[in-house]
Amino acid sequence: MAAIDSERQAAIDDRLQAGLLEWYGVQGRDLPWRRTSDPYAVLVSEVMLQQTQVSRVVPRFEAWLERWPTADDLAAAPAAEVLAEWSGLGYNSRALRLHATAKAVAEQGWPDDEAGLRALPGIGPYTAAAVTAFALRRPAAAVDTNQQRVLDRWDGAAGRTAVEVRRRALEFVPVDAPDAWNHALMDLGATICTARTARCDACPVASDCASAGLVDPAAERALRRASRQAVPFESTPRFVRGRIVAALVEHGEIALPALAAALPAGITAERIDGALSGLVRDGLVVRAGDALTLPT
DNA sequence: CTCCAGGTTG
């Protein structure tokens, strides 16, 4: 019976939640950005953490906040200094987007929900959820790769889409402690339930985990690779490029408006356009006005 | 030495 299964699952979920929160209370890491609910500080930490390990972020985070304690301070700084302070952290464009977000916030204030955060430069689904949970202290699932791996193992369900995992993750988030919950899940993934090994013997929730003692990191890797490459060839740009060239081989010359009709049905205009400009750029197709030909 | 992870963007 589905009702019994879902009841049983709900009981397991409850124990996972309680067990992990208890573990976090004792074993959780004390990190500088966890001592604040200032959205600016949280955002700075999250952007840095997107690309850099915790131990390296700590000193850079503290230096950053000392130099620019508020979004207004950062907004007023010259871009060159922002980049200089960012140096060594990689992905300079992220520093510039953080700067842009600081300017937006200095003008308009902070958005008060996840969707509003999502609209700011450099803030995607993960970071929007993280700021919502850690600063706004409202329920949100900040599903990074750590969280996704832990949740997949709990459920014994590999290969779920990001949307599926996010929906599942949200089921666990306690309304009264979204921040502790997200931190706890990340800490478990970072210290016990890691990508390369699962130390189930040290895991506080192993008794309710579908994968306890069964985790096979090599198999997980293989599965990820496979699902990543599971994209049908027909949906790749290479396929469209190939069909365009084949059509030109067959017809000799094609007028641009007639191109779509000379290709297999179901290819969007955007894909045709993209493939064509790539072919022209690469010199595989010559375009003179509306006339498309192969190079001579 | 090469390879890869890790969110967001276009």
Added chain:
DNA sequence: CAACCTGGAG
């Protein structure tokens, strides 16, 4: 879906 960058892993 590749590109963005860098440190860490193999």
